[in-house]
Amino acid sequence: MQVMVGQAEDALVITVLESRLDAAVAISFKDIVRDVTIPDGMRVILDLKQVEFLDSSGLGAIVGVMKLLGPERPLEIAALSPPVRKLFRLTRMDTVFRLHDHAPPAQEIRAAE
């Protein structure tokens, strides 16, 4: 499980470098993001452009990450592939997360795994 952390103009961008964000990697995904230092007041954009498959455990981990970050660091989600978008629609998570078609351009800070 690998992510890339980047700094955009007014947000931190966390890009998931996995094609499957599933039950096998959900816990390590949550642990990795927990270890990323994010200042209060910074928006966090989760870039899922490489994720072709998300299951309920991966979705649960994203919700868990949102709770870890808290209201001071709002989590938004970018670049949902068609099956990922469908999962958000079926669970109505598309009504509670702010979604973007693309993540903003970001300067890579580091890779984490």
Next chain:
Amino acid sequence: MVDLIATGTDLHGTCRGRLLDVRKAMQRVERFMLAQDVAPETWDDLNLVMSEAMTNIARHAYPDQEGSIGFHLHLDQTAVRCCLVDSGIAFDPSSTGRAAPEPSAFPEGGYGWFLVRSLTDTLSYNRKDGVNTLRFSILHGVTRP
């Protein structure tokens, strides 16, 4: 550990009842399905339903991570039919996943069986002689809300 035999429009396989093996099995199933002439949406739905059901077996039927999951896929004109077999702890899903979790409560779980139910045309569970059998079918080219 994943073993597979593909013959025409049928796939028989087994994997260990662990999350990483389920992931590997689904990557192999993907190769089989992409070689079949099915709509991408059919594969997306099968991927999700099969992954959820096999994850459930790995987590709850085999809490000690010892056991195997058998899977059989059959494609016909109208549907993809799947059968999952395990010899772990019994689990009858007939009353599970009838309603979606409330999104504004931000639940971290409870979506799995709701998704299985939402995306399948038929779904049945049977336990006999210590063996759990879950059967489901997914219709081709059905766009569901």
